[in-house]
Amino acid sequence: MAVDTAPTEPAPTPTPAPDVRPAVTVARVATRTDSPMPDAAASGRLEVGALSAYYGTFRAIREVSLDIPPHAVTAIIGPSGCGKSTFLRTLNRMHELVPGARVEGKIRLDEVDIYDAAIDPVRLRRVVGMVFQRANPFPTMSIYDNVVAGLRLTGRHPRAELDGVVERSLQRAALWNEVKDKLQDSGVSLSGGQQQRLCIARALAVGPEVLLMDEPASALDPIATLRIEELIAELKASYTIVIVTHNMQQAARVSDQTAFFTMGDDRAGYLVEFGDTPRIFTNPRERLTEDYVSGRFG
Amino acid sequence: MTDRRGRVRVRPSIDISALQAARGWPTERVFRGLAMVAALSIVALLIAVAVRLTAQSIAPWQKFGINFLFGTTWDVVNGIYGALPFVAGTLESSFLALLIAVPISLLTAIFLAELAPPWLAIPLTFLIELLAAIPSVVVGLWGVFVLSPLLRDTVEAAIVQRLGFIHVFSGPAFGIGLFSAGVILAIMILPTIVSISREVIVAVPMAQREAMLALGATKWETVRRAVLPYARSGIVGAIILGLGRALGETMAVTMVIGNKDVVPSRLFDQAQTIASKIATTFNEAQIGIQVDSLIGLGMILLAITIILNVIARLLVSRITRGSSAALSA
Amino acid sequence: MTTGVPVMAPSSASALLASSAADRRRGIVNGLFLAVSFVAAVACVVPLAAIVAYVVIKGAAALNLSLLTQETRALGLGGGAAAAILGSLQMVFLAAVIATPIGILAAIYAVEFSERRVAGAIRFAADVMVGVPSILIGIFAFTLFVLPFHQFNAVAGSLALAIIMVPVVMRTTEESLRLVPGDLREASLALGAPVWRTALSVVLRTGLSGVLGGVMLAVARAAGETAPLIFTALGNQHVNVGNLGKPMDALPLFVFVNARQPYPVQNAQAWGAAFLLLLFVFVVNVIVRGRSLRSRAR
Numbered sequence: 001m002a003v004d005t006a007p008t009e010p011a012p013t014p015t016p017a018p019d020v021r022p023a024v025t026v027a028r029v030a031t032r033t034d035s036p037m038p039d040a041a042a043s044g045r046l047e048v049g050a051l052s053a054y055y056g057t058f059r060a061i062r063e064v065s066l067d068i069p070p071h072a073v074t075a076i077i078g079p080s081g082c083g084k085s086t087f088l089r090t091l092n093r094m095h096e097l098v099p100g101a102r103v104e105g106k107i108r109l110d111e112v113d114i115y116d117a118a119i120d121p122v123r124l125r126r127v128v129g130m131v132f133q134r135a136n137p138f139p140t141m142s143i144y145d146n147v148v149a150g151l152r153l154t155g156r157h158p159r160a161e162l163d164g165v166v167e168r169s170l171q172r173a174a175l176w177n178e179v180k181d182k183l184q185d186s187g188v189s190l191s192g193g194q195q196q197r198l199c200i201a202r203a204l205a206v207g208p209e210v211l212l213m214d215e216p217a218s219a220l221d222p223i224a225t226l227r228i229e230e231l232i233a234e235l236k237a238s239y240t241i242v243i244v245t246h247n248m249q250q251a252a253r254v255s256d257q258t259a260f261f262t263m264g265d266d267r268a269g270y271l272v273e274f275g276d277t278p279r280i281f282t283n284p285r286e287r288l289t290e291d292y293v294s295g296r297f298g
Numbered sequence: 299m300t301d302r303r304g305r306v307r308v309r310p311s312i313d314i315s316a317l318q319a320a321r322g323w324p325t326e327r328v329f330r331g332l333a334m335v336a337a338l339s340i341v342a343l344l345i346a347v348a349v350r351l352t353a354q355s356i357a358p359w360q361k362f363g364i365n366f367l368f369g370t371t372w373d374v375v376n377g378i379y380g381a382l383p384f385v386a387g388t389l390e391s392s393f394l395a396l397l398i399a400v401p402i403s404l405l406t407a408i409f410l411a412e413l414a415p416p417w418l419a420i421p422l423t424f425l426i427e428l429l430a431a432i433p434s435v436v437v438g439l440w441g442v443f444v445l446s447p448l449l450r451d452t453v454e455a456a457i458v459q460r461l462g463f464i465h466v467f468s469g470p471a472f473g474i475g476l477f478s479a480g481v482i483l484a485i486m487i488l489p490t491i492v493s494i495s496r497e498v499i500v501a502v503p504m505a506q507r508e509a510m511l512a513l514g515a516t517k518w519e520t521v522r523r524a525v526l527p528y529a530r531s532g533i534v535g536a537i538i539l540g541l542g543r544a545l546g547e548t549m550a551v552t553m554v555i556g557n558k559d560v561v562p563s564r565l566f567d568q569a570q571t572i573a574s575k576i577a578t579t580f581n582e583a584q585i586g587i588q589v590d591s592l593i594g595l596g597m598i599l600l601a602i603t604i605i606l607n608v609i610a611r612l613l614v615s616r617i618t619r620g621s622s623a624a625l626s627a
Numbered sequence: 628m629t630t631g632v633p634v635m636a637p638s639s640a641s642a643l644l645a646s647s648a649a650d651r652r653r654g655i656v657n658g659l660f661l662a663v664s665f666v667a668a669v670a671c672v673v674p675l676a677a678i679v680a681y682v683v684i685k686g687a688a689a690l691n692l693s694l695l696t697q698e699t700r701a702l703g704l705g706g707g708a709a710a711a712i713l714g715s716l717q718m719v720f721l722a723a724v725i726a727t728p729i730g731i732l733a734a735i736y737a738v739e740f741s742e743r744r745v746a747g748a749i750r751f752a753a754d755v756m757v758g759v760p761s762i763l764i765g766i767f768a769f770t771l772f773v774l775p776f777h778q779f780n781a782v783a784g785s786l787a788l789a790i791i792m793v794p795v796v797m798r799t800t801e802e803s804l805r806l807v808p809g810d811l812r813e814a815s816l817a818l819g820a821p822v823w824r825t826a827l828s829v830v831l832r833t834g835l836s837g838v839l840g841g842v843m844l845a846v847a848r849a850a851g852e853t854a855p856l857i858f859t860a861l862g863n864q865h866v867n868v869g870n871l872g873k874p875m876d877a878l879p880l881f882v883f884v885n886a887r888q889p890y891p892v893q894n895a896q897a898w899g900a901a902f903l904l905l906l907f908v909f910v911v912n913v914i915v916r917g918r919s920l921r922s923r924a925r
Contacts, residue, residue: 094512099415123650126514136505140527149523150513154649199509206513329823330740336732337741340794341752347759347767354770405667413664422668424920429675431844431912433851435879436901439886440678443894485674492671516653518660539758546760548854549883573762573854580766580858593770596763607758611751 043110044070044209044240046091051105052268053086053095060086062268063105066259070209073232073241075255075277077248078292082261083269084244088212091242092128093121109210126150128210129203134219135195137187137202144183146198150206165205172238173201174231193224200231204239211235213243217250229254248293252281260289348600355594357587366594372559372575374583379591381598386561387476387569388599391551392544394480394565399488400537406488407495407533408521423496430489438553441482446473446554449481454566471566472556479555479569483547487540494539494614498532499525535613542606546599548573572599679905686902689895699864699876705892708900710866711881717868718781718860718877719850722788727842729789730796731831737797738804739812739826750801753794764790765855773859781867781875784860788849795848799841803834840915847911851904853879878904 046068053061061083068074076084089095090103093114107114114124137146147166151157166183170176175197179190187198196216203211213232217225232241232254245251251258258281259274273280273289284290358366358379369380406426410419450473461467471477502525510524526533556568557578572595583589697707733753737746765787772783807830815825831838856862861874862884878900885897 092512094508097511120650120654122514122516122653124514125512130508130512132505132508132512134505136503136509138506138509138524138527140530149510150515153513153515153519153523153653202509202513326821326823329826330736333732333736333740336729337736337749337797339729340733340749340756340797343790343793344752344756344759347756347763350767350770351763402667402670405664406671409664409668413661414668420920422672424916425672425675427916428909428912429671429678431847431851431908432675432678433853433879433904433908435851435853435882435886436682436905437678439882439897439901440681442886444677444681488671488674516657518657519653521660542758546758546762548760548762549879553883553886573760576762576766577854577857580769581861593766596766599760600763603758603760604755607755611754 045110046210046240046242047106047108048091049106049108051087051090051103051107053083053090054102054104055098056100059266059268061090062264062266062270064261064269064271066271066274068240068242069257070240071236071238072256073236073243073254074257074259075251076242076244076259076261077246077251078261078269078272079263080246081269082263084261085214086269087261088130088214088242088244091210091212092125092130094125094130096121126206127208128212129206129208130212130214131196131199131203131216133215135192135199137190137195137198139186139188141187142184143179143187143190143198146187147201147205149202169201169205170198172204172235173197174227174234175201191224193220193227196220196224196228197231200228204235208239210240210242213241215244215246218246225250248281252277260284260286260292262288262292348604351593351597351600355590355597357590358594361587366591367598370561374588377587379587379594381572381591381595383559383561384570384572384575384595385598387555388545388571388573390562391476391479391483391555391569391571392541394476395483395487395544396537396541398481398484399491399540402484403488403491403536403540404495404533407492407499408525410492411496411499412517412521412525423493426489426492429485430493434486434547434549435553437482437486438550441478441550441554442474445482446478449473449478453477457565465563466565468564469566472568474554474556475566475568476555476562477565479551479571482550482554483544486547486550487544490543491536491540494536495529495533498529498536498614501532502528531613531616535610535616538606538610538613542603542610545606546573546603548577552577572596679909682898682901682905685895685898686900686905689899690902691899694896694899698866699881706896708878708881708896708903710863710876711878711900712903713866713868714781714860714863714875715850715877715879717871718785718788718856718875719846721782721785721871722792722849723842723846725785725789726792726796726845730793730842730845731800731838733793733797734800734804735826735831737801739822739830750798753797756794757798760854761791761852762854762857765858768855769858778872779859779861779874781860781871781873784856784875784877785871787855787859788852791852791855792845792849795845796842799844800834800838803837803841804830806837807833836918840919843911843915847908851879851908853877853883856880857883 048064048066048068051061051064052059064087076087078084086095091107091114095101095103103115109124109127112119114128137143138149141149144162144166147169148157148162151162151165167176167180170179175194178194179185179198182189188195190198196219200211200216217228220228229250232243235241236256243251243255245254255277257275258277260272260280261269262272264270273284273286275285280289281293284293362369362379366379366381367385368382369378370382371378371380372383373379410423414422450471454469454471454473454477457467458469458471462469506524506528507520510520515523551571552574555570555574557570557574558568559570559575560567562569576592576596580589580592583592693705694707695712696709697705698710699708700706733749737749741749768783768787768790772786773779811829811833812825815829816822820828856877856879860877860880862880863874863876867873867875881900882897882904885893885900888894
């Protein structure tokens, strides 16, 4: 495999190195000399090693280790308060935004330690996107502006390019047909389910590889929930998806792998079991897992 | 059974009046009546002030018509009264104050609400609120003897030297004048704008910030693109409240503005606001058209203030629900 | 492998490690923003420090027994602020005695007795009153309490101050009462206490520290008001104790008049009086606001 020897600055080109990423094709800037070019199949793989997350002195997550495979859906399940959301937020370094919050252990995205001092969290969050429990479109922006909100952070883009991104992202989020005639309407003029798909489109527009979803359908009605789940099944072909859900049936329907967390006696969450979804739900290895999935507690 | 408004009312099966008599019902009525009178007195006061001032100031409008507002002469001897110098002085000094205060206030509010750690934000917020508590006359005293000479020797001299070829910035600059009044007013309205803006910004839901941050935004980009647009109407309300306070400010302005009855055309002109005109001449004024004209000035100020106040509070209440910061405005 | 060329297969490692010129610019702008807003915050505190420093330095220098005990003498002949001090004490006290019960009762009515819309109208009127320039209140008081008697008097001054205080007391009391939990009211009412009893013995007593704090802040504000007194109490060179039908001096009036005199002796007295006034206002504010700060920090 050829090692790239180019310098960190892009080779002289008439236009500056493009850091705009339309939803499908991705333009990349040169790598450092010492890191190998990972092969395409490995992209979007998250490796978590002995991760502990703290709020000040309180440990919320204890020594979690698991590998999240690319182009698949990994579900995080478990009772309330066992650190599922906290874990998710360590993956895009949103956890550390809370004053006093910190992390121990390692998280690697395609062999790169995302907590390395050289990594800018701002950059990381363009590669690892997030969708929240309650849809949070920007109320002062139109649907169009919402979708391109992330893109506009990196400067001015020609209108044609933005139009293309908007259409592709909304298509990928299965929302295009419903809003294509009213792109200038306010982002909050949509129904709850539509707003959530708008937020998904917004996250996809910056071209991430990993999509984190924190209980994305818990505030939605069953029909809207179903559409989100169908969407997730489509998206996993192109993205690595990690979804936190308190709904076991949803995890069983939607995910390829499932991680079961629970709260220990020290009130810290820890990983009980992780494996292929069918096995976790039909033939779990741990007693705690079996109790949870058969509804005996939680 | 339904009452007049069509609401269904349940007839109680117990004898309320017996219970009420046992518990001192007349006291309840008396107390409630007193409380109602007290509450209504506030409304009555507001109406009374407006009505009284308007009624007492009809005479100059009758005599001078619209020229009362646009006339530039205030001649006691010949009985000609035009309010324009004072309206102009009021508006110019207040807008100058806004020009200086708004950028500093907004940046400060953002700093306190978004950037500063609690050990810094809490004392700073406290100190800025303390600034608002300084009596106007004390600020004016400091303004006359400390700030005006300082401005004259530094900022004003520099402006006259570099930009003096433009009429607005031309000298002479004595320290006392429109510019000093603007700076003093800016200092006095800073706390108002800061505290209300800060509360409005704090009220922006965390979810909005998280959405922007998750897209890969820096702190500044999050504030600029997610927080401020969301808080926009509240911040505008804060600014309008600051403007209202500047318009009505009396003592400090009176002491540093120069007290000359002319429409100011230069930044360093000596001028007069409505409030300062009333403050300096009311007691010596003769009963009759002179006093009535002064009250007429007051009525103009009252009208502007009330309208601005109403608009501002509507805007602020859209974001927060009756915040306590608005009380000290 | 060439660099800077759009690649179909994404590579997160390179995306994370490289930083483009646009990103660096964003980082610089962000840093600039932090610096500028910090400077702005400091700039807000500077005037406070400057005013306090000068008032303390110049005021303390002018503090002596004659300032406190002698009557005003114009034309640079010295004298003192005794008339002003005693006048302020009397008029502010009288204003507080009038305004406090009215303000508290009005707040009780708005919170405990009335419907939402009536309460809203009262609150609205109070807020507007708070924003009315105090000089206009002074004129109002002049037309009602001075003009008919052709006599400037201290009662008119006290009433003007009371008019200013009532809406302030009402709003702060209302906020304190609203903080009292509804459960307390319901418990009292369930025990058979009438509403007025509940309001006084339960609600008011619970919120008392907040209410008293609000009253003290209103008193401090009234003590510093000048404009309403100019046309009502007028000021007085001689000490006036108890004769409320005649003009009376007050500290803010004293400062105002002496500041505008061309005699340094008088100016120095203005600083001294300002020092006393500022001391009182600050002590009250620090006590009241400091207490609420500490309870908030808990």
